[in-house]
Amino acid sequence: MNTATQYPGRRRRGVTFVELMVYMVIFTLVAGFVLQLVWGGRKADEGRKRLGIFQDLRISSLKVNRSLSQATRILFPPADGKPYHQVVYLSERGELMVLFLNDKDNLYLMNYDAVKKNQEQPALLARRTMEFNASRPPGTQDYLQYLARLKDERGVEFALTDGILVRNIMR
Amino acid sequence: MKRGFVLIEALVAVLLFAVICFPLYKLYFQTGLGQQRMVRDFLAVTNVSEKILNRIDHQLEKTKKALDPLGKDVTAEVLLGLQESGDWSFLGQAFADDSGRLAIRYIPVIKSEVEFRGFSLDDSAVPSDHRTNNPQLLKAVLDSINKRSLLETVDSRWLDTEQLKHGFKLNYIRTLKPEF
Numbered sequence: 001m002n003t004a005t006q007y008p009g010r011r012r013r014g015v016t017f018v019e020l021m022v023y024m025v026i027f028t029l030v031a032g033f034v035l036q037l038v039w040g041g042r043k044a045d046e047g048r049k050r051l052g053i054f055q056d057l058r059i060s061s062l063k064v065n066r067s068l069s070q071a072t073r074i075l076f077p078p079a080d081g082k083p084y085h086q087v088v089y090l091s092e093r094g095e096l097m098v099l100f101l102n103d104k105d106n107l108y109l110m111n112y113d114a115v116k117k118n119q120e121q122p123a124l125l126a127r128r129t130m131e132f133n134a135s136r137p138p139g140t141q142d143y144l145q146y147l148a149r150l151k152d153e154r155g156v157e158f159a160l161t162d163g164i165l166v167r168n169i170m171r
Numbered sequence: 172m173k174r175g176f177v178l179i180e181a182l183v184a185v186l187l188f189a190v191i192c193f194p195l196y197k198l199y200f201q202t203g204l205g206q207q208r209m210v211r212d213f214l215a216v217t218n219v220s221e222k223i224l225n226r227i228d229h230q231l232e233k234t235k236k237a238l239d240p241l242g243k244d245v246t247a248e249v250l251l252g253l254q255e256s257g258d259w260s261f262l263g264q265a266f267a268d269d270s271g272r273l274a275i276r277y278i279p280v281i282k283s284e285v286e287f288r289g290f291s292l293d294d295s296a297v298p299s300d301h302r303t304n305n306p307q308l309l310k311a312v313l314d315s316i317n318k319r320s321l322l323e324t325v326d327s328r329w330l331d332t333e334q335l336k337h338g339f340k341l342n343y344i345r346t347l348k349p350e351f
Contacts, residue, residue: 022178026185033192040200047207058214065221083268137264143229145222147270158277160215161270163222165229 050152053127057150057160060125064099064109067091068144068164079140083133087144092168099125101132107148126150130157142166208277208331213339215275219249220325220341223285226265227323228345234258235347237321242286249283250275281329290322290344319348 015023068074070092077084087099096112107129110122131149145163152158176184223245227238238258245262247253249271254263266272275281292313294302302309323345328338 019178022181026181029185029189033189033196037196037200040196040204044200044203044207047204051207051211054211054214058218061218081264133268133270135268137261140229142232143226145226145265145270147268147273149273158211158215159270159273160218161222161274162218163225163229163265165225165232 046152046154050156050158053150053152054158054160057126057148060107060109061148061160061162063123064125064146065162065164067097067109069166070168071097071166072168074136074141074144074166074169077134077136077144079136079138081135081138083135083147085132085134087134087146089166098122099132099134101129105129107132128152142169205331205333205335208333209335209337212275212278212329212331212337215278216281216327216329216337216339217341219271219274220283220327220339222265222270223249223262223283223325224323224341224343226262227285228343230261231345231347237287237347241288242284245283245285246281250281275329277332278329279332281327283325283327286324286326287321288324289317290320291317316344316346320344320346 068087068089071089072092072094073090074087075090075096076086076088085101089097091097091111095114098110098112099108100110101107105128106124107126108122109125111120114120115122126148128151129148130151132146134144134146136144143163143165145161147159147161149157149159230238243259245259248255248259248263249266252263252267252269252271254260254267294306294309294313296313297309321344323343325341325343326338327340328336330336
């Protein structure tokens with residue numbers, strides 16, 4: 001027994017093929033848009049985070065440049081053109097400064113005298129640093145260049161390089 | 172009478188939704204991503220330009236004379252560490268560790284040029300209340316700077332991944348001859 005005979009006077013109607021197609025197209029359009037929105041939002045957020053890391057690195061690089069350009073002596077690396085992973089220098093106040101990468105891939109600038117006197121913590125310059133190379137061209141006393149390579153949370157790599165002219169070298 | 176949507180109404184609703192939301196989507200995501208890309212590239216190019224400038228400055232500190240030729244396209248030196256013979260050979264050494272290519276790896280097309288040229292400072296470079304103190308001394312100082320110095324420019328231009336053009340110029344006044 002069908003519905004029409006069960007409930008006389010009530011007309012039963014489904015959807016036509018064309019209506020179904022139209023609903024599907026509309027649904028696809030809206031779903032596509034929402035997906036794009038979510039995907040775009042996530043991408044923008046990742047980009048913002050990555051840019052934040054890069055911006056921090058740039059600020060750290062400015063700090064290092066300012067400190068190193070006033071140094072009175074570069075103790076390490078030697079001026080042989082080879083890359084090394086640490087920089088040791090004397091600041092304009094005669095403090096021993098060390099720029100180094102620790103075993104957790106964090107790049108630090110340490111004021112050794114302040115650590116010894118006041119247990120001051122080294123300043124964190126960058127996280128997730130894959131590589132830090134510093135070198136001085138052969139025979140130069142007053143120039144140092146470096147390259148820092150970093151990865152963000154998703155493994156996207158970026159690098160920052162700079163050269164510093166050290167102006168207060170005591171000869 | 173109970174009545175649903177007709178096809179035209181539904182399509183108009185979808186069209187309106189798209190017309191309203193597409194510019195919002197573009198504003199928040201595409202434009203935002205473009206700006207992020209620009210800031211990222213700008214940071215990278217700033218540092219590379221600084222490195223070029225500081226390395227040249229260091230060289231001039233040693234040689235005390237302008238480089239020959241006075242203008243040069245240094246893109247190959249920066250990207251490949253190319254070491255040509257002559258006055259500019261030092262610059263390729265500064266990027267021989269692949270640092271230039273790594274730093275600007277997300278920029279598909281870039282061109283960097285360095286140029287030295289003369290320039291002229293006049294008394295407008297000095298605050299107005301200092302100009303009248305000793306005009307003769309001021310003139311002598313400005314003449315001395317103009318004679319002894321050159322303006323060094325690092326001009327970098329690049330195309331980002333969306334083929335948009337960007338540019339960045341770093342100017343630096345460099346004294347080549349000592350005053351006395």
